[in-house]
Amino acid sequence: MTDDVLVVHGGTPLQGQIRVRGAKNLVSKAMVAALLGETPSRLYDVPRIRDVEVVRGLLELHGVKVSDGADDGEIVMDPTNVESASTDEINVHAGSSRIPILLCGPLLHRLGRAFIPDLGGCHIGPRPIDFHIQALREFGAVVDKAPEGMHLSAPNGLKGAKLELPYPSVGATEQVLLTAVRAEGVTELRNAAIEPEIIDLICVLQKMGGIITVHTDRVIEIQGVPKLHGYAHRPIPDRIEAASWAAAALATKGEIEVLGARQADMMTFLNVFRSIGGEFEVTDDRVGRPGVTGAEGGIKFWHPGGDLKPVALETDVHPGFMTDWQQPLVVALTQARGLSIMHETVYEQRLGYTDALNQMGATIQVYRDCLGGTPCRFGRRNFKHSAVIAGPSKLHAADLVIPDLRAGFAHLIAALAAEGTSRVYGVNLINRGYEDFEGKLAALGAHVERL
Ligand code: EPU
Numbered sequence: 001m002t003d004d005v006l007v008v009h010g011g012t013p014l015q016g017q018i019r020v021r022g023a024k025n026l027v028s029k030a031m032v033a034a035l036l037g038e039t040p041s042r043l044y045d046v047p048r049i050r051d052v053e054v055v056r057g058l059l060e061l062h063g064v065k066v067s068d069g070a071d072d073g074e075i076v077m078d079p080t081n082v083e084s085a086s087t088d089e090i091n092v093h094a095g096s097s098r099i100p101i102l103l104c105g106p107l108l109h110r111l112g113r114a115f116i117p118d119l120g121g122c123h124i125g126p127r128p129i130d131f132h133i134q135a136l137r138e139f140g141a142v143v144d145k146a147p148e149g150m151h152l153s154a155p156n157g158l159k160g161a162k163l164e165l166p167y168p169s170v171g172a173t174e175q176v177l178l179t180a181v182r183a184e185g186v187t188e189l190r191n192a193a194i195e196p197e198i199i200d201l202i203c204v205l206q207k208m209g210g211i212i213t214v215h216t217d218r219v220i221e222i223q224g225v226p227k228l229h230g231y232a233h234r235p236i237p238d239r240i241e242a243a244s245w246a247a248a249a250l251a252t253k254g255e256i257e258v259l260g261a262r263q264a265d266m267m268t269f270l271n272v273f274r275s276i277g278g279e280f281e282v283t284d285d286r287v288g289r290p291g292v293t294g295a296e297g298g299i300k301f302w303h304p305g306g307d308l309k310p311v312a313l314e315t316d317v318h319p320g321f322m323t324d325w326q327q328p329l330v331v332a333l334t335q336a337r338g339l340s341i342m343h344e345t346v347y348e349q350r351l352g353y354t355d356a357l358n359q360m361g362a363t364i365q366v367y368r369d370c371l372g373g374t375p376c377r378f379g380r381r382n383f384k385h386s387a388v389i390a391g392p393s394k395l396h397a398a399d400l401v402i403p404d405l406r407a408g409f410a411h412l413i414a415a416l417a418a419e420g421t422s423r424v425y426g427v428n429l430i431n432r433g434y435e436d437f438e439g440k441l442a443a444l445g446a447h448v449e450r451l
Contacts, residue, residue, distance in 0.1 A: 003428075003450065003451075004425065004426055004427055004428045005423055005424065005425050005427065005450065005451040006412070006423070006424045006427040006438075006448055006449070006450060006451070007421060007422075007423055007424075007448065007449050007450070007451055008397075008412070008415035008416055008421065008422045008423075008424055008446070008447070008448050009420075009421050009447035009448070010395075010397060010415050010416050010417060010418040010419060010420060010421070010422060010447075011417075011418065011419045011420070012252070012416075012445060012446065012447060013252045013253045013254030013255070013303075013445075014248055014249060014252045014254035014255075014256055014416065014441075014444040014445060014446055015254050015255050015256070015444060015445050016255075016256065016257070016443050016444045016445060017256070017257040017259060017443070018245060018256065018257075018258060018259065018440040018443055018444065019258070019259040019260050019298070020047075020237050020238045020241045020242050020245075020258055020259070020260040020261060020298075021045045021046065021047040021073055021235075021237070021238065021260065021435060022043070022044070022045040022046055022047060022073075022234070022235030022236070022237065022238065023197055023200075023235055023236050023237060023238040023239065023240070023241075024047065024049060024051055024052075024238060024240070024241075024433045025170070025195075025197045025238075025240070026197040026200045026201060026235045026236050027043065027046050027047065027052060027235050028051050028052060028055045028097075028099045029099070029102060029174050029178075029197070029201050030043055030200075030201065030204045030231075030233060030235060031043065031052070031055045031056070031059060031075075031077065032055065032059075032099065032102045032103055032106060032178060033106070033178060033201065033204050033205060033208065033231070034059070034064065034077035034079055034230065034231075035059065035062070035064060035079050035082060035103065035106035035107070035110060036079075036106045036109060036110070036178065036181065036182060036205075036208065036228045037079055037208050037228045037229050037230040037231065038079070038080070038227060038228065038229055038230075039079075039080070039229045039230040040076055040077060040078040040079070040080075040230045041076070041077045041079075041208075041230035041231045041232070041233075042069060042074065042075070042076050042077075042230070042231070042232040042233070043074070043075050043077070043232075043233055043235065044069075044071060044073060044074050044232075044233070044234040044235070045073045045074075045234055045235060045237075046073050046074070046075050046235075047073070047238070047435035048073075048435050048436065049431060049432060049433055049434065049435050050096075050431050050432045051097050051099065051432050051433060054093055054096045054097040054099065055097070055099050056075075057092075057093060058090070058093055058099070058100060058103065059077060059079075061085040061089050061090060062082055062083060062084070062085050062103075062107065063079075063081045063082045063083035064077050064078060064079045064082065065077070065078040065080075065081075066078075077230075079110075079230075082107075082110040082111060083111070084111055084113065085115075087115050087148060087149070090115055090116075090117050090149070091117050091118075091148060091149065093117055094117035094118040094119075094149070095117075095118055095119070097119070097432075098119050098127070098171065100116050100117055100119060101116055101119055101129055101132055101171065101175065102171070102174055102175060102178055103116065104116060104132070104136055104141070104152055104175065104178075104179065105136070105139070105158070105175065105178040105179025105180075105182075105183075106178055106179075107152075108141055108152060108153070108154045108158060108179070109158065109179075109182045109183075112153060112154055113151070113152060113153045113154075114151075114152040114153075115149055115150070115151055115152075116149055116150040116152070117148075117149045118148075118149055127347075129171075131165055131166065131167070131169050131171075131172035131175075132171065132172050132175045135161075135163055135165075135172060135175055135176050135179070136152065136175070136179065138161040138163055139154075139158040139159060139160075139161055139179050139180070139183055139187075140154055140156055140157065140158050140159050141153070141154050141158065141179075142154070142155065157183075157184060158179060158182070158183040158184070159183055159184045159185055160180060160183050160184060160185030160186045160187040160222070160223075160224050161180075161183075161187055162187075162188045162190075163176060163187065163188070163189050163190065164189075164190035164191050165189070165190070165191045165192065165193075166191070167191070167377070168191050168192060168193040168194070168218060168317045169193060170193045170195055170197070170198065170317075172193075173189065173192045173193040173198055173220070174198065174201060176189045176192070176220075176222075177189075177198075177201060177202065177205060177212065177220070177222065178205075180222035180224060181205050181208075181210040181212065181222055181224065181225065181228065182224060182225060182226070182227075182228060183222075183224040184224050185224055186221065186222070186223050186224065187221070187222040187224065188219065188220075188221050188222075189219070189220045189221075189222070190218065190219050191218050192218045192219065192220045193218075193317055193318065194214065194218060194317075194318055194319075195317070195318040196236055196239065196264075196265045196318065197236060199214070200235060200236040202214065202220075203233070204231050204233050205228075207231040207232070207233060208228040208229055208230065208231045209225055209227065209228045209229055210222070210225060210228060211223040211225060236262070236265060237260045237261060237262050237265070238260075239261070239262070239265040239266050239269070239322075240322065240324040240325065240406070240433070241258075241433070241434055241435075242258045242260070242261035242266060242298075242299065243266065243269045243322075243324075243325045243328065243329070244325075244328045244406075244409050244413075244434070245258050245301070245440075246258065246269070246273060246278070246280070246299070246301040247325075247328035247329045247331060247332045247410075247413060248328065248413045248416065248444075249278075249301040249302055249303060250273070250276075250278045250301065250303050250308065250332040250335075251328075251331045251332040251334075251335060251413050251414070251416070251417040252303075252413070252416050252417045253303040253305075254302065254303065254444070255300065255301070255302035255303070256300070256301055256302070256444060257283065257298055257299070257300040257301075258298045258299055258300075258301065259296060259297070259298035260298055261298045261299040262284075262299075263282045263284070263299065266299070267319075268319055268320065268321050268322075269321070269322070269325055270299075272311060272313060272321060272329070273301065275309065275311055276308050276309050276310070276311050276332070276333070276336055276340075277303075277304070277306070277307065277308040277309045277336070278301060278302070278303060278304075278308070278332075279301070279302050279303075279304045280299055280300060280301045280302070281299070281300045282297075282299050283297050283298055283299065283300055284297030284298070285297065307336070307337040307392070308332065308333070308335050308336035308337065308391075308392070309336055309337070309338070310333065310336045310337065310338035310339055310340040310389075310391070311333070311336070311340050311341075312340065312341040312343075312371075312372040312373070313326075313329075313340070313341065313342055313343070313372070314342070314343035314344075314345050314372065314373035314374075314376075315342070315343070315344050315345055315346050316345055316346065317346065323344060323346035323347055323350060324406050326342060326344060326350065326406075327350070327353060327406045327407050327409070327410035328406070328409055328410050328413055329342075330342055330354065330357070330364070330387065330389060330410065331357065331410050331413045331414045331417065332413075333389045333391060334357060334362040334363075334364070334389055334391050334392070334393045334395065334414075335391055335392045335393070335417070336389075336391045336392065337391060337392055338390075338391065339388055339389070339390055340388070340389040340391070341371050341372035341386065341387070341388055341389075342372075342386070342387045342389065343370055343371050343372050343373045343376070343385070343386045344378075344385045344386070344387075345370075345373070345376035345377070345378070345385070348377075348378045348381065348383040348385055349383060349384075349385075350385070350407075351366050351384060351385060351386075351387050352403060352407070353403055353404075353407035353410055353411065354366060354387055356398070356400050356401075356411055356414070357395075357410075357414055359398050359400075360395045360396055360397070360398045360400075360414055360415075360418055360422075361393050361394055361395045361396050361418075362389070362391075362393045362395060362414075363389070363390040363391070363393055364387050364388070364389045364390075365387070365388045365390075366384040366385075366386065366387050366388075367384065367385075367386045367387070367388070368382055368383060368384055368385070368386075369386055370385075370386060371386035371388065372386070394419070395414055395417050395418035395419070396418050396419055396420055397415065397418050397419065397420030397421050397422040398415075398418070398422055399422065399423045399425070400414075400415060400422060400423070400424050400425065401425045401426055402424060402425065402426035402427060402429050402430070403426075404429070405429060405430065405432050405433045405434075406433075408426070408427070408429050408430045409430060409434060409437075411424055412424055412427070412430065412437075416441075416446055416448075423451065
């Protein structure tokens with residue numbers, strides 16, 4: 001498809017200012033939470049990305065009226081008349097996102113039944129949903145898997161439960177929160193995910209009338225309430241997008257100020273960025289100065305010149321180094337002098353994109369062993385999940401096909417850092433999670449055009 005190809009003339013440092021809005025991985029869940037309220041909810045700073053459109057479509061199919069509010073990026077969701085949708089209508093969204101699985105609890109509370117299509121999302125491993133199904137069954141849901149998707153009912157209502165996740169899964173923790181908040185009685189969730197986006201979802205649910213306590217050691221306690229009302233919320237900024245642009249600044253030897261980026265959510269990333277020789281300045285002190293309106297602060301990232309330093313890293317659940325920060329950073333690590341190690345411990349197949357970087361001149365070897373850190377779940381299961389990156393490498397242009405969202409952005413950065421003209425195929429996939437990335441590239445002085 002020719003309308004899905006970006007021609008990138010690389011070799012120019014990216015310079016300038018861009019802004020990130022609400023985090024994709026919170027906004028989509030907060031939209032689902034709106035289904036639980038009896039009155040309208042208002043969400044600000046919603047990015048224009050495909051995942052948001054998918055959730056909006058699903059909400060509308062279930063009778064939620066979604067409209068744009070007065071502010072740019074503001075949406076209003078009115079769930080007063082929630083209704084069932086037909087399997088065929090819902091299936092239009094099959095394969096387009098992971099979010100539909102999170103509608104289970106809210107739909108069971110509102111309608112007593114739910115149908116969930118086959119899931120989509122990025123192809124970065126098998127991405128099972130066994131933790132979700134197990135938790136829903138413990139709440140009392142009846143789950144029937146069928147070829148067209150999953151049918152659920154709750155003949156005796158949903159009741160609080162004592163649960164422990166085998167791994168601190170983000171999605172399964174959200175599933176439990178969105179179900180327990182209106183279930184009868186108390187739910188205790190052990191080994192929960194505690195990503196900032198999860199804490200922000202808890203803030204949303206608390207605004208709606210929920211009673212949720214985050215204890216130490218990954219324990220979350222939820223006291224079910226019979227009714228919730230709508231919320232008004234300004235989401236946590238997108239720390240994955242912010243880190244992607246930071247890596248782009250480093251890889252292209254440029255300087256990018258990411259307005260809206262927040263230090264507290266990115267501390268782990270910032271430490272790594274500094275260790276490899278990148279520089280940053282937190283610019284939130286500008287907020288409130290005369291002539292500055294709104295949340296104009298952010299973080300400025302730049303390459304100070306000279307060699308970057310190698311690093312040994314492993315991805316992990318929060319507060320570890322996020323799996324979604326890995327791919328863009330590896331592009332920058334191809335420019336570090338020496339051997340870097342990246343041990344991916346969250347997804348078993350998230351290093352496939354390194355083939356394309358090698359094709360462009362990088363020297364990256366992937367291994368089945370757990371390198372450079374503690375052994376992980378994938379070590380004995382024959383997955384190539386550790387990478388050794390030898391640098392610095394001079395990257396040259398290539399024709400690239402985007403495999404998934406984050407790897408796609410990494411491809412794009414590599415093409416921008418490389419000398420010569422690359423063609424990046426499947427570039428529309430990037431719209432799933434990066435709002436107006438072409439506009440932002442233009443603002444940063446990149447030389448790109450649609451084929
Ligand atoms: N897992 C299971 N069974 C389950 C659920 C998860 O084995 O029932 C495993 C997964 O296979 C994976 C690990 O647990 O190995 C972690 O998965 P998790 O459930 O935490 O991921 P997710 O909720 O599906 C979200 C984000 C991802 C992000 C991960 C980790 C959304 C929509 N997606 O996925 O974001 O990488 O958490 O932080 O919130 C992206 O934005 O590009 C993206 C992939």
